[in-house]
Amino acid sequence: MRKIQFxxxxxxxxSLRSEILAAFDRVSRQGAYxxxxxxxxxxxxxxxxxxxxxxxxxxxxxxxxxxxxxxLGIGAGDEVITVPNSFLATAWAIARTGARIVFVDVGxxxxxxxxxxxxxxxxxxxxxxPVHLTGRVADMDAILKIAKRRRLxxxxxAAQAVGARYxxxxxxxxxxxxxxxxxxxxxxxxxxxxxVITTSNEKxxxxxxxxxxxxxxxxxxxxxxxxxxxxxxxxxxxxxxxxRRLEKWNRRMRFLAGxxxxxxxxxxxxxxxxxxxxxxxxxxxxxxxxxxxxxKFLENNGIETKVNYPVPIHLQPAAKSLGYRRGDFPVAExxxxxxxxxxxxxxxxxxxxxxxxxxxxxxxxxRGSCEKGPAGRARRRGFRFxxxxxxxxxxxxxx
Amino acid sequence: xxxxxxxxxxxYSRTAGLPINHNYLRQQFADYAKILKKIGRLAxxxxxxxxxxxxxxEANIRKLTGSxxxxxxxxGTDAIFLSLKxSGIGNGDEVITTPYTFVATIGAIVATGAKPVFADIGEDYNLDPxxxxxxxxxxxxxxxxxxWSGLPCRMDAILNIARQHHLSxxxxxxxxxxxxxxxxxxxxxxxxxxxxxxxxxxxxxxxxxxxxxxxxxxxxxxxxxxxxxxxxxxxxxxxxxxxxxxxxxxxxxxxxxxxxxxxxxxxxxxxxxxxxxxxxxIKQIIIPPRRPxxxxxxxxxxxxxxxxxxxxxxxxxxxxxxxxHYPVPMHLQPAAKIYGYKAGDFPVCERTCKSVISLPVHEFITExxxxxxxxxxxxxxx
Numbered sequence: 001m002r003k004i005q006f007x008x009x010x011x012x013x014x015s016l017r018s019e020i021l022a023a024f025d026r027v028s029r030q031g032a033y034x035x036x037x038x039x040x041x042x043x044x045x046x047x048x049x050x051x052x053x054x055x056x057x058x059x060x061x062x063x064x065x066x067x068x069x070x071x072l073g074i075g076a077g078d079e080v081i082t083v084p085n086s087f088l089a090t091a092w093a094i095a096r097t098g099a100r101i102v103f104v105d106v107g108x109x110x111x112x113x114x115x116x117x118x119x120x121x122x123x124x125x126x127x128x129x130p131v132h133l134t135g136r137v138a139d140m141d142a143i144l145k146i147a148k149r150r151r152l153x154x155x156x157x158a159a160q161a162v163g164a165r166y167x168x169x170x171x172x173x174x175x176x177x178x179x180x181x182x183x184x185x186x187x188x189x190x191x192x193x194x195x196v197i198t199t200s201n202e203k204x205x206x207x208x209x210x211x212x213x214x215x216x217x218x219x220x221x222x223x224x225x226x227x228x229x230x231x232x233x234x235x236x237x238x239x240x241x242x243x244r245r246l247e248k249w250n251r252r253m254r255f256l257a258g259x260x261x262x263x264x265x266x267x268x269x270x271x272x273x274x275x276x277x278x279x280x281x282x283x284x285x286x287x288x289x290x291x292x293x294x295x296k297f298l299e300n301n302g303i304e305t306k307v308n309y310p311v312p313i314h315l316q317p318a319a320k321s322l323g324y325r326r327g328d329f330p331v332a333e334x335x336x337x338x339x340x341x342x343x344x345x346x347x348x349x350x351x352x353x354x355x356x357x358x359x360x361x362x363x364x365x366x367r368g369s370c371e372k373g374p375a376g377r378a379r380r381r382g383f384r385f386x387x388x389x390x391x392x393x394x395x396x397x398x399x
Numbered sequence: 400x401x402x403x404x405x406x407x408x409x410x411y412s413r414t415a416g417l418p419i420n421h422n423y424l425r426q427q428f429a430d431y432a433k434i435l436k437k438i439g440r441l442a443x444x445x446x447x448x449x450x451x452x453x454x455x456x457e458a459n460i461r462k463l464t465g466s467x468x469x470x471x472x473x474x475g476t477d478a479i480f481l482s483l484k485x486s487g488i489g490n491g492d493e494v495i496t497t498p499y500t501f502v503a504t505i506g507a508i509v510a511t512g513a514k515p516v517f518a519d520i521g522e523d524y525n526l527d528p529x530x531x532x533x534x535x536x537x538x539x540x541x542x543x544x545x546x547w548s549g550l551p552c553r554m555d556a557i558l559n560i561a562r563q564h565h566l567s568x569x570x571x572x573x574x575x576x577x578x579x580x581x582x583x584x585x586x587x588x589x590x591x592x593x594x595x596x597x598x599x600x601x602x603x604x605x606x607x608x609x610x611x612x613x614x615x616x617x618x619x620x621x622x623x624x625x626x627x628x629x630x631x632x633x634x635x636x637x638x639x640x641x642x643x644x645x646x647x648x649x650x651x652x653x654x655x656x657x658x659x660x661x662x663x664x665x666x667x668x669x670x671x672x673x674x675x676x677x678x679x680x681i682k683q684i685i686i687p688p689r690r691p692x693x694x695x696x697x698x699x700x701x702x703x704x705x706x707x708x709x710x711x712x713x714x715x716x717x718x719x720x721x722x723x724h725y726p727v728p729m730h731l732q733p734a735a736k737i738y739g740y741k742a743g744d745f746p747v748c749e750r751t752c753k754s755v756i757s758l759p760v761h762e763f764i765t766e767x768x769x770x771x772x773x774x775x776x777x778x779x780x781x
Contacts, residue, residue, distance in 0.1 A: 251665045255577075258668075258694045263582015265691050275676055350577075350584065351465025357582030 004343050004352055006304035009184060011347035016241060020191075023237035035213070036233035042240050046196055049163075049243060050172040053200040056208040057231035061159040061181025063212075064195035065093035065129070067229065068155050068177035071207040074099050074126050081120050082129040082157070083112045084312040084324075085332040090131055090157050091313045093179075099126070101322060103314050105329040110134060110285070110339075113331070114142035118150070127153040132161035132171050134308075135187065135282035136271065140166055140174045155179065158198075160282035162188045163250045167276045172198040182231075182239060187253070187280050188246050190235040249346035253281040256344055256353050260284055263357035267364045283308055284344040291340045297363045303356055306341045419768050420720035423761045424598055427656075428605075437651045449627070450647035452654065457610070459657050463577070464584045466592070466612040468619040471645030472626050475573040475595020478609035479507035479543070481643060482591035485621040486567045488513050488540050495534050496543040496571075497526045498728040498740075499748045504545055504571050505729050513540070514738065517730050519745040523687050524548065524701065524755075527747075528556035535560075541567040546575030546585045548724075549601070549667075549696035554580050554588040561589075569593065573609075574698035576601045577664050581692050586612050591622075596649070601663055601698055602656055604649040664696050666762035671697040673766060674758060677773035678702060683780045685754075699724055700760035705780075707754050713779045719772055722757040 013020070027038055039057055047055035058064050074080060076098035082090055084103040094101045104120045107113035112130045128147055130138035138156075147154045154175035158164075161171035162180055172178035182194030199205055207224075210217060215226030231239075257279075261270045269287035273279055285308070288294060295305045312332045314324035326333065342356060428434070441452065453471050460469035472478050488494060490512035496504060498517040508515045518534045521527035524547045531542065542561055544552040554570075561568045568589030572578070575585035576594055586592025596608035613619055621638075624631065629640030645653075656663075678684045683705040689695070701724060704710050714721040728748045730740035742749065758772055 248661070252661050255661060255665055255668075255694075259579045259582055262579050262692055262694045266581070275672065349465070350463055354465055354579075354583050361582075 001302045002355060003302040004304065004348075004356060006306055006341075006343045007185060007345055008347060009189075011345075015347075019241050020238055023241060024234055027233045027237050030233075033233050035230055036236075038233045038236040038240065039231055042231070042236040042243070043196070045240060045243055047198060049246070050170045050178075050198050052173050052178075052198040053202070054198070054205040056197045056199070056205065056212060057236060058195045058197060058212050059229040059231065060193040061179060061183060061195040062089040062093050063227075063229040064159075064179030064181065064197045065090065065155065065157060066096050067208055067211050067227075068179050068197050068199075068204075069093065069097045069099070069127065071204045071211060072127065072153050072155070072176065074153075077124060078126040079122060079124045080127045080129055080155075081112075081117060081125060081152075083131050083133075083332065084314040084329050085110065085309070085335055086131040086133060086157065086313065087159070087309060088313060088316065088318075089159070089181075090129065091319070094129065100124070101319075103322075103324065103329060105331050106133075106335070107139075107331065109136060109139070110335060111136065111138035112143065114139050114146060117143070117146050121150055121152075125150070125152060127155055129155045129157055130175075131157040131159075132164060134271065134285050135161050135164050135280035136273070136277060137161060137164050137166035137171050137174075137279075144174060153177075159183075159195075160186065161280060162186065163246050164280040165278035171280075173200070176201055177204060182235070187250060187282055188239065188242055190231075190239050190242075192232075192235060194231050194235050194239065195229075196231075250280045252346040253344060254278070256346075256348060256350070257281045257284050259350065259353045260286075260342065260344070260357065263354070264360060267360060281344060283341045285339050285341050287335070287338045288340065289338060291338050294360065294363055295340055298356070298359055301359050303359060304343060307339060308341050310336055312336050419718060419759055419764070419772060421599065421722060421757075421759050421761070422720075423763045424603075426763045427603075434652055434655050437655070438648055441647055441651065447647050448644050450650070452647045452650040453645050456645065456650040456653050456657075459654060460610055460612060463657070463660075464587055464592075464612050466584075466587050467614045467616070468612065470611045470613075470619065470622045470626065471650060472609045472611060472622075473643035473645065474607040475593060475597060475600075475609040476503040476507050477626075477641075477643040478573075478593035478595065478611045479504060479569065479571055480510050481622055481625050481641070482569045482593050482611055482613075482618075483507065483511045483513070483541065483543075484625055485618050486541065486569065486590055488567075491538060492540040493536060493538045494541045494543050494569075495531060495539060495566075497545050497547070497748070498730045498745050499524060499725075499751055500545045500547065500571070500729060501573075501725065502729065502732065502734075503573075504543065505735070508543065514538075515729075515735075517740065517745060517748075519747050520751065521747065523550060523690060524751060525550060525552040526557070528553050528560060531557065531560055532564075535564050535566070539564070539566060541569055543569050543571055544589075545571040545573075546578055548699040548701050549574045549576075549578050550690070551575060551578050551580035551585040551693050551695075553692075554583075554585075558588060573597075573600065574696075576696065576698075577660060577694075578696045579694035587614070590615060590618060596653055601667065601696055602653065602660055604652045604656075606646075606649060608645050608649040608653065610645065663762045667697040667760055668695070670760045670762075670764050670769060671695070671700050673769050674700055674702075674760065674773075677770060678776070681773070681777055681780060684776065697760050699757045701755050701757050703751065703754040704756045704776075705754070707756050710776065710779055711756055714772070714775060717775050719775060720759055723755060724757050726752055728752045 156178035573595035
């Protein structure tokens with residue numbers, strides 16, 4: 001049976017193997033394993049790519065968000081607004097600073113709904129942390145307008161959105177800071193954990209540089225109390241190799257997503273981009289009522305799917321102390337019950353995508369209900385396709 | 400008076416001096432040295448026809464489209480002609496197709512001895528499945544839908560009709576490289592899908608070239624014979640065939656460009672999207688409906704315009720290489736006189752031919768150039 005994995009990192013490694021091994025060799029011979037030359041070069045190139053003045057690499061995406069908040073002076077007694085339908089790390093980064101997490105429901109694009117932000121603002125609110133979920137940039141124009149009026153910081157959670165664009169501007173260049181993740185499942189990833197913060201603010205940049213390295217200004221002088229959160233030189237070298245190919249990969253992801261949408265829009269809700277949006281499709285998410293049913297059917301046919309994420313953060317046991325209840329964020333809760341992520345990675349072949357679509361079509365045809373158009377109409381009326389006895393051809397006829 | 404000579408794609412290069420033109424081959428093959436190196440190696444081996452580069456190319460196409468077989472042939476026209484031949488179409492048969500296409504589609508049908516029967520198109524410039532059925536007669540053997548400008552026809556409806564009436568479907572997918580309909584690649588719906596690699600196609604070579612994709616083993620075997628004199632091996636001729644092979648040299652160029660096909664396709668789609676956006680404000684321009692069930696790859700970017708001929712002249716004068724694909728529908732060509740069609744037979748097609756204009760959309764057009772084109776069009780209507 002044909003198998004389509006949800007991710008296949010081996011394929012990418014195979015195509016870059018010699019380059020990556022050479023980079024490992026180069027760094028090892030230099031012996032600068034921590035904050036070496038490669039880290040500096042990667043940060044420069046990454047900032048260039050996103051269109052910001054600076055980039056600071058850190059140990060992982062959660063640390064990126066946490067350090068960005070700390071650098072902005074957010075801590076106990078403050079409130080930070082974010083969404084409940086993200087990965088846990090978004091919210092826990094806020095909690096770690098001592099600030100209170102305030103959730104706001106999302107809109108139809110699965111991103112924060114700007115119309116609901118102001119209602120959640122209080123005197124203690126210090127920042128908004130929009131999440132660019134699935135690689136699609138949140139409605140930044142509206143968010144920045146509110147932030148300006150209310151004098152709030154905007155920290156983007158761009159963990160899934162490296163290379164995504166909004167009105168031609170890259171994710172990570174809208175807010176005062178943005179946190180990226182280089183986790184192995186991301187469009188740009190290293191071989192382990194990694195993260196980056198982008199900023200164009202000089203003061204925040206110099207604070208971040210100290211914060212990630214115990215607060216050290218130089219080898220012996222410590223200005224503030226920091227943590228240890230650095231990107232290994234080896235990982236930076238690998239990230240540089242992959243950053244050079246990121247545009248190409250994202251382009252391919254977008255094309256494959258287009259094939260998915262052309263085939264699936266008649267069965268399920270597919271992500272619809274606005275004309276000024278350019279998602280990087282970290283995940284290709286469809287929405288349908290019987291999500292688990294389809295997931296199981298695909299699983300049985302050799303296609304892996306995932307749900308990102310089935311339990312919204314405000315309903316997690318760990319979030320009990322925040323005092324939210326089911327029903328507080330109806331859109332996010334509905335999404336959690338209906339979303340399904342399909343396999344999508346640049347190494348996927350076009351016919352693989354067609355195969356997945358074909359299987360989903362079969363699923364709906366078996367149920368015989370959802371398909372629009374003449375064939376679906378015929379099926380709904382009880383007509384079934386029959387092969388004639390004499391030839392391979394046939395036609396629709398009443399059962 | 401100087402004769403106007405821009406009716407065939409080959410003549411595009413005559414306007415190469417202008418700033419915004421249809422021809423982009425010089426830019427596209429800026430890295431020609433890489434290709435020449437490979438061709439140099441081929442010259443040493445001397446395997447010029449049906450060499451291993453052709454096998455490699457065919458394997459690449461199989462991987463790209465997901466079909467069981469791919470066969471490289473001499474040109475897109477030959478691809479259609481051989482596909483029709485292989486599916487047994489000949490004297491006395493009828494093939495239904497669109498009158499809004501390049502002459503090669505019709506030429507290929509006529510070359511088999513069959514009669515082309517036209518059916519009118521819809522607003523998306525493609526065959527309208529609803530108008531197909533009345534054109535079917537006892538002699539009809541096949542439907543030949545054309546994925547015009549890289550937009551796939553509504554293949555589910557066409558396949559249903561074909562199934563009901565026991566017809567073969569041969570797709571003219573010459574414009575439709577990497578186009579998708581409902582998630583399936585254009586060219587993989589019918590018995591055969593025919594592709595062209597003419598120098599101005601999305602996937603192009605240094606001259607003429609084409610390929611056919613099919614899932615049928617029987618058709619594949621017949622095509623392999625037909626393209627090479629019907630020879631099973633050097634001495635045994637099973638059927639009398641033709642000579643239509645993809646040169647090894649062209650296969651090298653095609654393999655080279657296949658590495659870039661992602662970028663080419665993406666750039667064309669993005670350019671078209673930008674055109675849509677900037678032209679939407681101009682009310683004298685009608686953009687065809689964009690269908691959500693298709694990935695359109697924009698071999699051509701075609702819109703309908705008021706006072707088309709004047710607009711074209713104005714754009715040409717301003718250095719923008721606007722073209723018309725094509726001003727005369729097939730059923731009104733002098734060559735088609737014998738079939739007895741007259742003006743008014745296919746009103747949508749004729750209206751379309753009178754008003755369409757093609758704007759340069761290839762991968763080297765910049766955002767600024769597209770905005771310039773829109774500005775000039777606005778100026779013209781102001």
